[in-house]
Amino acid sequence: MSAVFNDLERMLATAAIDLFEAHGAATWKTPSVEQPHAEAECIVATIGFAVADGSKGSLVMVASPAAIAALHTPDGDEHSEMILCDILGEFSNMLLGRLKNILLPRGVTLMLGTPTTAYALKLRLSSPFSPCRWLAFVVNDHVIRARLDVALAKDFPLADDAAGPSTTAREGEMILF
Amino acid sequence: MASKVLVVDDSMMVRQQVKRALGAADFVIVEAQDGMDALEKIMQNQDVCLIVCDVNMPRMGGLDFLEALRKIPVFVSVPVVMLTTEAQPDLVARAKGFGAKGWIIKPFKPELLVAAAQKLSASKAA
Numbered sequence: 001m002s003a004v005f006n007d008l009e010r011m012l013a014t015a016a017i018d019l020f021e022a023h024g025a026a027t028w029k030t031p032s033v034e035q036p037h038a039e040a041e042c043i044v045a046t047i048g049f050a051v052a053d054g055s056k057g058s059l060v061m062v063a064s065p066a067a068i069a070a071l072h073t074p075d076g077d078e079h080s081e082m083i084l085c086d087i088l089g090e091f092s093n094m095l096l097g098r099l100k101n102i103l104l105p106r107g108v109t110l111m112l113g114t115p116t117t118a119y120a121l122k123l124r125l126s127s128p129f130s131p132c133r134w135l136a137f138v139v140n141d142h143v144i145r146a147r148l149d150v151a152l153a154k155d156f157p158l159a160d161d162a163a164g165p166s167t168t169a170r171e172g173e174m175i176l177f
Numbered sequence: 178m179a180s181k182v183l184v185v186d187d188s189m190m191v192r193q194q195v196k197r198a199l200g201a202a203d204f205v206i207v208e209a210q211d212g213m214d215a216l217e218k219i220m221q222n223q224d225v226c227l228i229v230c231d232v233n234m235p236r237m238g239g240l241d242f243l244e245a246l247r248k249i250p251v252f253v254s255v256p257v258v259m260l261t262t263e264a265q266p267d268l269v270a271r272a273k274g275f276g277a278k279g280w281i282i283k284p285f286k287p288e289l290l291v292a293a294a295q296k297l298s299a300s301k302a303a
Binding site: 019022023072082083086087089090093094096097098100101104109112113114166168169170171172173174175176177 | 187188189190191233234235261262263264265266269273277278279280281282283284285286289290293296
């Protein structure tokens with residue numbers, strides 16, 4: 001893996017821990033793995049992204065229904081597949097949003113898609129054509145996995161320091177005009 | 178009569194969270210799942226005093242919805258607060274250019290949203 005890919009992986013891990021902890025979940029990251037074992041029953045969410053220089057990739061999140069239910073309690077205590085898919089889709093959206101906000105001051109603007117989700121039994125994902133790595137987080141004693149895959153353009157513009165525009169506000173903040 | 182708020186987000190989880198926060202403060206919530214749906218819902222609920230709207234959504238995103246909304250004379254001044262994971266300055270500037278009144282970055286703090294809703298709905302009523 002390239003140094004830039006490793007940087008992106010570190011940023012994603014930081015963003016994920018911040019996100020889960022912002023939802024009151026005790027979280028830690030386990031060592032990265034190449035390919036996790038197939039889950040007996042799980043929800044999968046994915047969002048694609050692109051950069052103006054031609055770089056592109058996706059974030060895939062995989063979690064068991066119990067892991068998702070422990071992360072967020074829906075109204076009415078109804079844990080239907082549709083609701084669990086929606087919750088993981090929104091978490092993947094917030095996670096990629098956080099990665100985007102980390103990258104903005106480094107001169108990289110991600111253009112984000114919207115989440116696609118599915119309920120799966122014995123999920124096995126094919127490997128993407130681009131480099132990828134799985135991260136695993138223990139969240140409220142459940143494992144949530146995230147796969148980052150990125151095809152970097154030759155001149156991916158990741159600056160060493162905060163050279164680009166900073167974000168307007170941080171997560172959880174509000175600006176009134 | 179209770180003030181009515183239109184919540185536009187493709188995530189049911191976010192709509193529930195907003196509904197819970199604003200419902201506890203006596204707002205009545207109308208839900209829409211994207212910008213296209215929101216344009217339909219607001220025509221049926223022209224007494225909406227505030228719109229809380231996501232940015233990235235399928236079919237029609239929040240900023241395109243806001244632009245379309247401002248072309249309808251009766252909704253030129255209805256307050257809109259964007260609720261999103263995005264913090265990109267040019268997106269914030271675009272929303273402000275279309276007359277949005279606020280920008281909240283998810284996950285939101287319920288008390289901040291309620292305070293904004295009370296302030297903005299009061300200004301709409303005045």
